[in-house]
Amino acid sequence: MTAPEPRIALVLGANGGVGGETAAALVRHGWTVRALVRDTSKARLKTHLAGVTYQQGDVMDRAAVVAAAQGAAIIVHAVNPPGYQGWKKLVLPMIDNTVAAARASGARILLPGTIYNYDPAAHAVIDETTPQRAFTRKGKIRIAMEARLEAASASGVRSLILRAGDYFGPRSTGNSWFASGLVKPGQPVKTILYPGDKGVGHAWAYLPDVGETFARLADREAQLPAFARFHFAGHWDADGTALIRAIAxxxxxxxxxxxxxxxxxxPIAGLFSETLRELSEMQPFWRHPIRLENRKLEAFLGEEPRTPLDAAVATTMRGLNVPVAQSAPSVGLLSARPGYAP
Incomplete structure (x- = not known):
């Protein structure tokens, strides 16, 4: 009996939260996972992703991306400039290189989407058909990224966008609000610095659940249209207090x-820091609620993977080396839901 062909996935951004969790989920689902990283020794020490093969290369090097994607069925494009720096110069060339690699290999591109594509004052609830009208620099670049993927689908380059709210998880990076504001990695919780206005809802996405969702969609890739969008609801904090209480x-x-x-x-600090200057643009997303409607995703998958909030928050804090109480619930990288068993 002939052994089945291995399903190969290339992950760009495996050192980050979305890329790392998606790579781990794909391994659990039986995929052969490659990760393209600039420094393979540092990547192995940082991410500890069992079953992932690391290849050295830069996402800004088109030839390196095309070579790494040979034989791949999917390319996870989860790479972003660190600290929101260099978006104008780097983000679109990165996605262009991924499109070139997908065109050469026949792979489908998987892109984590954001809510930055929208005007938060205009839409309290967004679904896949909501018009995208961004007012921030990052949002306009994000719209351009998705437009390039949609345009490429007309010439045979398939893609999938999974949009979610603000990320948190045990592999949270400094780009996340959770790890850069609400808690301080490596320190006990004293003061929770919350960006939102009182009473304003906010959408949160637990990274292991996002990774699992990507893996489930990848397993059914052949059933998707050439260009597909899904929204991930995650944890909806209706008044901005649920996450604060869970951390406490x-x-x-x-x-x-x-x-x-x-x-x-x-804005004052942004005069000396590009990261803080970019973060200052995000205030409207904390003054107005944007909830993601996930009916399309649930209709396709049957359910959205969702770890209970208290377990997700405690596991995130442990991953960031923030001390937690002995009684705090714990989960691994998996949720104890049917079809998502530890």
Missing amino acids: RAAGQKRPNARRLPWGLL
């Missing part, structure tokens, strides 16, 4: 000590 419970605090992010200082 995980830390063993009876009452959370929370204060609001001093947005007024960011």
